[in-house]
Amino acid sequence: MDASTVGQTTVTVSAHATREQEIAILDSIYEFGTEYGFKPFYNKANDFDYRVRRKFTKNILQANQEHLSAFAHSQRSKGNINTQQIEAVQSALLVSDQLSGDSDTLAIVDGGKQKAIPFVKALSGLQTDLPVVAHCLQSEYYYPSALLADLAASYLAHSLENGEYDYTDPLLPTPHAKETRNNDWGKAFSGLYKNNIEYTPAELPSQRGDSVRERICCWYDGAVMPDRGAEVPLSDSLNPIVGSLRREGFEDLARIIEQL
DSSP states (O other): EEEEHHHHHHHHEOOOOHHHHHHOOOOHHHHHHGGGGOTTTTOOGGGGGGHHHHHHHHHHHHHGGGEEEEEEEEETTTTOOOHHHHHHHHHHHHHHHHSSOOOTTEEEESOOOOHHHHHHHHHHOOSOOOEEEEETTTTTTHHHHHHHHHHHHHHHHHHHHHHHHOOSSSSSSOOOOHHHHHHHHHHHHTTOOSOOOOOOOOOOOOBOOSHHHHHHHHHHHHOOOOTTTOOOOOOOOOOHHHHHHHHHHHHHHHHHTOOO
16 A cells, blocks of 8 residues: 545555566556656656656556555545544555455555554454555565555545546546545544554565665565665575566566666
């Protein structure tokens, strides 16, 4: 999940994908972003002016619509102005909608432990069986799905705040959660105040990437950066990743990664 607040509009997006599908997401980001100099594992949405970014972001979102879900909140009409609470509740609603009882589901919260705790509490207000959860600082630099959520949240928040969002034929449906899911919103919001819910991060490799090559290795290893004290990978060799991409049929993407 990732969220973006522009003016008085907060949009939270979840990008849901398998590890294999994430390769196709990365491929599409390179395909549409390269012309504008946008580089995964190096850039994020706010690195580019919105007017420039919106041109390639629209294409990326269209190519990955099946992986995206979003909710919006307007501080003008919906009351609550605490963005951390808004993001936690919207994230909980998104994840709750997508859970299918699959024990392999992992929810990665963008940010530190202080972001993960309210999310887990809000989710506990909606269901008793919680998924495995991890947090990752600057997750958009490590996971293509997180970068997709980052790009989508920023694009949608700007579109809604600036009056450019097409309600009749939206690129991605972005309902106002507090209005359309009022009952569930209340349950998730009440969950924020539970004192008996603890957050235990998933047991994932803890790594930090100081370069594009290291961050790609972190992604390949399924690692997260829970704090800035995490160690860098033992090697930044991309050969295993390139070989894996070729076996999956992503020759063009393999060539790009090979040249980094």
